[in-house]
Amino acid sequence: MEDNLLKGNFEVKKPIKLGDQEKEKSVGEELKKRALGTLGGSMVYMERKHFTWDGDE
Amino acid sequence: MAKILIINPVIREDDEPKHIPYGLALLASIAMGQGHLVQVYDENAWRKGDEVIAKVCQADCWDAIATGGLTTTYRSIKKILNICKANAPEAFVIAGGGFFTSMPHEMMRWIPEIDLGVIGEAFVTWPEVLGKIDSKDFDFSRTLGVCYREGNETVLTGVRPNIKDLDRLPYPAWDLFPLDIYFRNSALSLSEVAFRSKRRMDIMGSLGCGMVCKFCWHLGTTGDMIVDENDEGKKDVRFTYGRNIRYFSPRYIVEMVKTLVRKYGVDFVYFIDENFMTMDMASGRTWLKELCECWIKEGLQPMSRRQGLPDEENEGGVFWSGTSHAGLAYRDILDLMYRAGCASLVYGTESFDPEILKNLGKGVNQRQNIDALKTCMDSGIVPIPNIMIGFPEETFKSIRTTIEWMIKLGIHSKPHFATPYPGSEWYYTYKDSIIEQYNGDLEAFIKELGDAMKLTAVISHNFSPLQLLGLQQIVMQRDLRLLDLAEKHWGEAGTLTKTIAEPRNSFNIIKRKIQAPIEGQKERNNPNHVNR
Numbered sequence: 075m076e077d078n079l080l081k082g083n084f085e086v087k088k089p090i091k092l093g094d095q096e097k098e099k100s101v102g103e104e105l106k107k108r109a110l111g112t113l114g115g116s117m118v119y120m121e122r123k124h125f126t127w128d129g130d131e
Numbered sequence: 132m133a134k135i136l137i138i139n140p141v142i143r144e145d146d147e148p149k150h151i152p153y154g155l156a157l158l159a160s161i162a163m164g165q166g167h168l169v170q171v172y173d174e175n176a177w178r179k180g181d182e183v184i185a186k187v188c189q190a191d192c193w194d195a196i197a198t199g200g201l202t203t204t205y206r207s208i209k210k211i212l213n214i215c216k217a218n219a220p221e222a223f224v225i226a227g228g229g230f231f232t233s234m235p236h237e238m239m240r241w242i243p244e245i246d247l248g249v250i251g252e253a254f255v256t257w258p259e260v261l262g263k264i265d266s267k268d269f270d271f272s273r274t275l276g277v278c279y280r281e282g283n284e285t286v287l288t289g290v291r292p293n294i295k296d297l298d299r300l301p302y303p304a305w306d307l308f309p310l311d312i313y314f315r316n317s318a319l320s321l322s323e324v325a326f327r328s329k330r331r332m333d334i335m336g337s338l339g340c341g342m343v344c345k346f347c348w349h350l351g352t353t354g355d356m357i358v359d360e361n362d363e364g365k366k367d368v369r370f371t372y373g374r375n376i377r378y379f380s381p382r383y384i385v386e387m388v389k390t391l392v393r394k395y396g397v398d399f400v401y402f403i404d405e406n407f408m409t410m411d412m413a414s415g416r417t418w419l420k421e422l423c424e425c426w427i428k429e430g431l432q433p434m435s436r437r438q439g440l441p442d443e444e445n446e447g448g449v450f451w452s453g454t455s456h457a458g459l460a461y462r463d464i465l466d467l468m469y470r471a472g473c474a475s476l477v478y479g480t481e482s483f484d485p486e487i488l489k490n491l492g493k494g495v496n497q498r499q500n501i502d503a504l505k506t507c508m509d510s511g512i513v514p515i516p517n518i519m520i521g522f523p524e525e526t527f528k529s530i531r532t533t534i535e536w537m538i539k540l541g542i543h544s545k546p547h548f549a550t551p552y553p554g555s556e557w558y559y560t561y562k563d564s565i566i567e568q569y570n571g572d573l574e575a576f577i578k579e580l581g582d583a584m585k586l587t588a589v590i591s592h593n594f595s596p597l598q599l600l601g602l603q604q605i606v607m608q609r610d611l612r613l614l615d616l617a618e619k620h621w622g623e624a625g626t627l628t629k630t631i632a633e634p635r636n637s638f639n640i641i642k643r644k645i646q647a648p649i650e651g652q653k654e655r656n657n658p659n660h661v662n663r
């Protein structure tokens with residue numbers, strides 16, 4: 075796998091390497107993406123962060 | 132020389148990145164050819180998000196940052212440019228491509244970070260603009276094909292003539308894109324061989340299409356655009372039925388594919404050309420034939436096709452795919468294309484209803500639509516018939532006709548919705564209705580655009596979103612019983628409902644063949660002398 079996120083015909087002053095950027099892509103995000111892509115029938119997805127109901131009727 | 136950062140915006144967020152952006156890759160190559168210092172950051176491939184884009188902006192002192200794409204990349208572009216201005220405030224921001232060309236003034240307003248926009252074909256405008264930036268000359272009033280700012284105003288200059296000879300273009304700068312990512316997503320479910328491809332690349336063999344389909348647009352890059360003063364005396368883009376059809380020589384294309392095989396081991400080539408068959412016609416039926424013959428002669432023909440073996444047993448050679456036209460695809464050329472390695476051809480079948488086809492500008496009738504798929508199948512090439520619903524004239528009857536033929540011909544499709552993408556005749560014809568549907572907020576519509584399988588603005592005169600969504604499902608299920616039920620329930624309701632889509636004439640579309648300029652042509656085609 076190529077390492078530089080920037081590709082060009084010269085060396086940039088501050089190269090950006092792939093490894094440094096590998097912020098763990100959270101399983102949560104991955105799951106959400108996959109689940110939303112396959113929604114249907116019993117494949118349902120519920121937001122974990124946007125639970126807006128505060129208990130009042 | 133100028134230090135330029137090119138950013139490829141995200142397209143189809145929900146899908147893996149599958150297509151190296153051909154336009155940006157060519158522009159990168161042209162810029163390097165002029166001696167400029169170029170870097171590409173491909174956010175569509177990497178998808179690393181805002182923080183990394185900010186780092187990219189800070190990675191060097193950029194003279195210019197450039198981005199562009201089709202209209203559906205608008206959301207991504209807007210966000211990217213916002214980050215760019217915050218993190219590289221000194222950089223001159225250039226935008227171009229379909230999203231910009233279809234509505235330059237609006238884009239300048241909605242994305243204040245854009246310093247300069249390029250409309251239409253950029254093969255000449257781009258290096259000229261970079262040259263000026265390099266010499267710190269920011270007066271663009273005499274540069275053709277751009278939109279610049281003057282105080283609070285945005286000013287469009289005249290249209291840039293198309294280049295005549297495509298063969299003079301360099302190869303795209305493939306190496307500036309993360310090829311591993313694209314190769315990982317080589318497989319396309321268009322045909323068995325495309326599905327098994329390990330190393331696919333897109334290439335462009337021609338520019339333009341002679342047809343005038345109302346949903347389609349040619350990006351202002353194919354002689355379809357002029358610039359003219361509107362009623363307020365402001366210069367704006369106008370799209371016409373004029374075309375500057377151009378193709379690369381078969382020799383150029385084949386040499387390029389040989390290079391791709393040598394450098395990257397490419398096994399499949401996906402032609403992004405708008406329409407092979409109109410090129411066949413425009414060339415007096417010589418171009419495609421020569422292309423296939425050259426492909427075979429130069430050893431690109433897959434072994435299976437040479438020896439008449441099943442493709443599963445193939446070793447070596449390059450398969451390919453492209454786009455066809457139901458009225459212009461003859462058996463002789465299809466046979467030759469099959470032999471040369473053509474695996475599948477997209478047909479814009481759209482509908483099987485005679486009335487709808489008549490109004491579409493495609494130059495195809497029902498019979499041709501049916502026959503073409505059979506002829507293609509018989510040649511051994513897999514036809515991919517695209518289906519659409521929600522046409523202005525769509526009725527239960529037309530949907531029924533389409534489903535009936537889908538069943539007879541064995542077509543499975545989740546149809547596209549007839550969508551008025553900016554630039555298309557539909558867009559300008561229904562612009563007022565679109566704005567109304569989005570409560571006066573045109574930008575909200577543009578932001579929402581993605582694949583046409585998703586319903587956005589409605590241009591059907593008879594159906595509401597509710598029905599269109601139901602009809603999409605019914606067409607996908609090819610369920611005539613449900614369709615009958617739906618129609619029975621509808622009863623006379625159609626006579627009582629108010630249509631949400633009403634056509635109108637527009638300054639921005641001229642339904643005549645007004646040819647835009649091409650290099651080497653005299654002034655007589657000066658677009659500023661068009662009669663309204």
Ligand code: B12
Nearest residue numbers: 153154199201202203227228229249252253348581582583
């Ligand atoms: C390949 C392709 C795709 C690829 C993506 C390619 C990519 N990575 O950008 C895929 C398959 C994903 C795709 C999808 C769709 N596409 Co598409 N696609 C094309 C296609 C076939 C080729 C594009 C191309 O590379 N052309 C060749 C290059 C050289 O042209 P270019 O990119 O426009 O670049 C030139 C200029 O525009 C300009 N330029 C471009 N960018 C920039 C940037 C700067 C800074 C500058 C200065 C200049 C500049 O300079 C270049 C040289 O002249 C075109 C049709 C065509 N033949 O052009 C349709 C086309 C672009 N697609 C179109 C459409 C409608 C779609 C879909 C909406 C289809 C659908 N019904 O769902 C989807 C959108 C999906 C989504 N969710 O966003 C329309 C665009 C409509 C619009 N208003 O923008 C086109 C024109 C087809 C048509 N005739 O209607 N598409």
